[in-house]
Ligand SMILES: [Mg+2]
């Protein structure tokens with residue numbers, strides 16, 4: 001079984017102005033490539049798990065989302081890092097159906113995207129993490145049975161017990177150390 005770090009996109013890997021539709025407006029926070037490289041070198045699959053309701057809202061197209069993810073992959077490749085997979089939810093319950101679905105199982109904090117990734121990539125949830133900047137990412141971690149890691153200045157109310165860091169770089173250091181700790185036990 002493999003282990004994975006599941007990654008939120010907006011606000012975790014890249015600044016989030018809201019519903020980015022143009023690859024030219026997409027860039028990573030400083031240190032993200034190095035942080036992902038460190039996690040990857042520690043033996044984790046890197047798997048993107050992102051809500052993209054901009055599609056249901058009519059603000060972005062599938063083609064635009066693909067172009068943004070192509071840019072993401074290109075930036076990572078330049079740093080010698082690659083994602084094992086990208087899962088996204090295009091739906092929103094309050095907007096018109098996408099591919100016939102409006103009220104879906106995949107929208108975070110629903111666990112369907114991670115459960116699918118676990119199945120498709122033979123991931124052990126007990127050795128895996130969900131890293132994100134919102135309470136929905138933390139809830140997703142719990143719902144999918146992986147350890148949540150919060151990125152941000154202040155933990156959402158009710159989640160004070162969750163491990164939190166101000167940057168992905170610090171989270172990467174902790175994840176790698178946490179794994180070594182577990183090995184010793
Ligand atoms: Mg986010």
Ligand SMILES: [Zn+2]
Nearest residue numbers: 089104106107
């Ligand atoms: Zn969905």
